[in-house]
Amino acid sequence: MRKTTWKRAGVALTAAGLVAGLAGCNDGDKTGAAAKAGDPTNAAQFIKVAYEKTAAAKSAKVKMTMKMEGMGAESGTADMTGSMxxxxAVMDLTVKGSMLSAGDPEAPEEVRMVMVDGVMYMDMGEKQAAQMDGKRWMKLDLKAAADASGDKALQKQMTGGLDQMNQDPAQQLALLLESPDLKHVGAEKVNGMDTEHYKGTLTVEQMMKAGGSAELLSADERKKFTETVKQLGMTGYDTEVWVNKDGYPARMDVAMKMGKGSMEMRADYSDYGTKAAVQVPPADETVDLFKMLQDAGKALEEGKGSEALQD
Incomplete structure (x- = not known):
């Protein structure tokens, strides 16, 4: 395998890392949502109704921006647009931004990401296809990769559907309901829509408990996770949401504060209930990234590492 192909694999893994689990809302009743929720200043009741409607909607169009600062090579921005x-869990998103290229001038300017049945497909473009025997799509079976890792918590997360809470707007609302300082900020305009603005903060411990994440980990795994979080210096998980008059999130902001940096994500949602029609790329245009990495690992074990990188 050529070194340039390995660079493409690195880009694919970066892109997969950005949106793996970004799946996260059949369309519910679009009338009377505000009346059902009651007084918008009753934050808990209003967000509960929004959660129920969003969970029932099952899909939406999304425009998302992610920004990481102070995180070394992982710093940068990423923009994602499409449907999910x-x-x-399904998605069809186009990803672009500095986080995708990671400083590689040969990296594609954008990557289309398609996910269905736990398998991610990444369109690397025609230029990269010329370096992969004409195959422009990279395939990554997320469940197979998790199973191969031997990490039980990761396996449960990859097969748990709604347990992947961080990018599922319904689960974000469920997390927000657990915030001890959930409050109504006020009425605001978002993308031309009348919305009600809410915000709340969770500690790492509260976030894990609320999302059920702690139950996925053994006592030893929880200890290691907590130690890692302390090393990162993560101090809070902030969520803001703007709920439109139909009871759906029009915008959601998530921010994580860490000792050496921060991560911010803004997602604008629309067209709730729109079916996310995802088509799997043709097999003859697809390279199996997981198999490619497995084969490279075997080659390294057999002492053929340099040949595996260059052939």
Whole structure:
């Protein structure tokens, strides 16, 4: 395998890392949402109704921006646009931004990401296809990769659907309901829509408990996770949401504060209930990234590492 192909694999893994689990809302009743929720200043009741409607919607169009600062090579921005569903988890997103290229001038300017049945497909473009025997799509079976890792918590997360809470707007609302300082900020305009603005903060411990993440880990795994979080210096998990008059999130902001940096994500949602029609790329245009990495690992074990990188 050529070294340039390995660079493409690195870009694919970066892109997969950005949106793996970004799946996350059949369309519910679009009338009377505000009346059902009651007084918008009753934050808990209003967000609960928004959660129920969003969970029932199952899909939406999304425009998302992610920014990381102070995180070394991982710092940068990423923009994602397209459609996504979260019951079941599917997506069709186009990703672009500095986080995708990671400083590689040969990296594609954008990558289309398609996910269905736990398998991610990444369109690396025609230029990269010329370096991969004409195959422009890279395939990554997320469940197979998790199983091969031997990490039980990761396996449960990859097969848990709604347990992948961080990018599922319904689960974000469920997390927000657990915030001890959830409050109504006020009425605001977002993308031309009348919305009600809410915000709340969770500690790492509260976030894990609320999302059920702690139950996926053994006592030893929880200890290691907590130690890692302390090393990162993560101090808070902030969520803001703007709920439109139909009871759906029009915008959601998530921010994580860490000792050496921060991560911010803004997602604008629309067209709830729009079916996320995802088509799997043709097999003859697809390279199996997981198999490619497995084969490279075997070659390294057999002492053929340099040949595996260059052939």
């Amino acid at each position: 569903g979260w019951d079941p």
